[in-house]
Amino acid sequence: MSNKPSPRVLTVLKSVQFTSNMQRITFKAEDLSDFNMESEGGYIKLLFNDNGGTDLSGIPDGTRPMMRTYTVRNLRKEQNELDVDFVRHHHANAAMTSETGGFASAWAQNAVNGDTISIAGPGSIKGLNAEADWFFLVADMTALPALSAKLEALPTTAIGYAVIEINHSSDKQDLAKPQGIELVWVIKSDEKGLTDTVRSQEWKAGRVAVWSACEFNNMRALRTYFRNEKEVDKDDLYISSYWKEGCTEDGHKVAKHEDQLAEG
Template sequence: MNKKPSPRVLTVINSTQLTENMQRITFKAKDLSNFDMESEGGYIKLMFNENGGTDLSGIEEGTRPMMRTYTVRHLRQAQNELDVDFVRHHHANTVMSAETGGFASAWAQNAVNGDTISIAGPGCIKGLNHNADWFFLVADMTALPALSAKLEALPATVVGYAVIEINHQSDKQKLTKPQGVEVVWVLKSDTTSLTDIVQSQEWKVGRVAVWSACEFNQMRQLRTYFRNEKEVDKDDLYISSYWKEGCTEDGHKVAKHEDQLADD
């Protein structure tokens, strides 16, 4: 039975274009007391009506809103504020627009101070085992906000890699990270793919903790690499897809479920 979530309303108080293809929206809420620092890097679900608007008053009882999942990039609990980073889409027929269903991206690019949106959450994702000897983080632009939060939470003395696929050279961001973590930027237009660049990194000695989130087909390739070829222990491996090429988020959800059933 579908149960309509009890939404929390957020109000836009600032919008900043971080890079060529990334927009940051700052929200204010009446109360974020049930958010904690584990929520930073976790997720919320933005709610839309069937037309991509944020007015939920016309949604029938027992019908769920359209929901799109995004990362809490920064949380300022004392001020009841949080930041969410959105990948900007310039053309309606782009792959990235397809993965979001267009709703969240279009809304974020046009949001102005005072606009409101309802959300569900927060939810947390699996963290990194800080007892590992080294760390391997992988993301495309949809997962860059979550990877950035994971980097910031790592102890200052750790070593490893953060391999990040971006849409354009200008999408590189200044990341707060341990000095021993090497950041490798991958351009989406390059002939060498994200998965190839990941596999070309020298494998370090000792126990590794892996955190990886990207497109569905890339995720499956990386899962095979980390789990089967490198035999990373399942307790030290978080790997997920945040979108699927050519699919809306709803279609991606179905693909993920089918993949999980086949993988079990």
């Protein structure tokens, strides 16, 4: 008898391209009762076979499927529905292999109503200290869904910044946020990149809570800025890389692990 856990199956209800480079897929599940509201902005893992397909029946017992991590953007628990936002990548289907890490993007761009995919999760990520005097949020497009959920959870009186790197000006979104949070959009092709834009914001007085998620190299630069230069307390600092330039998700995991070991 197999001890392999049964993954949860989601069915595509709707797929909409809502900016130049973002696709939102609405999924239906049989039961999401074990999700809580903290799952909104948390993560799930989409499961694929070695060929990038969603049929897992041929995967031998004891062998893990290929996994790609995505954020739960919206959760409608009563309807057993959730939304996941995908960054659209513009390469030929032939390039969508385990080496390029394009499984999820390719699947999402071609998904139609009725398609199914298995997932693991949910998982949660560190929130923001609501007692802080001000807030500094940072994301690129891969972390924009998570940042959006964090913005919605902030106190209505919150002040600070949300610096967001996007691929094109048409990727700007209308985000629900406290009035005192300033949105700063950074176009990826701009000479002044994400890290420099973050550093150029005026540092406010008082205790800050930082939430930052982006590409691996930007993460390391921002970690140095927030932790070493600005001396943000570790309890008030969440900083993570969601991907690494030139790496699959599996290669990125290796880089993160090596970085954590080096950091001690």
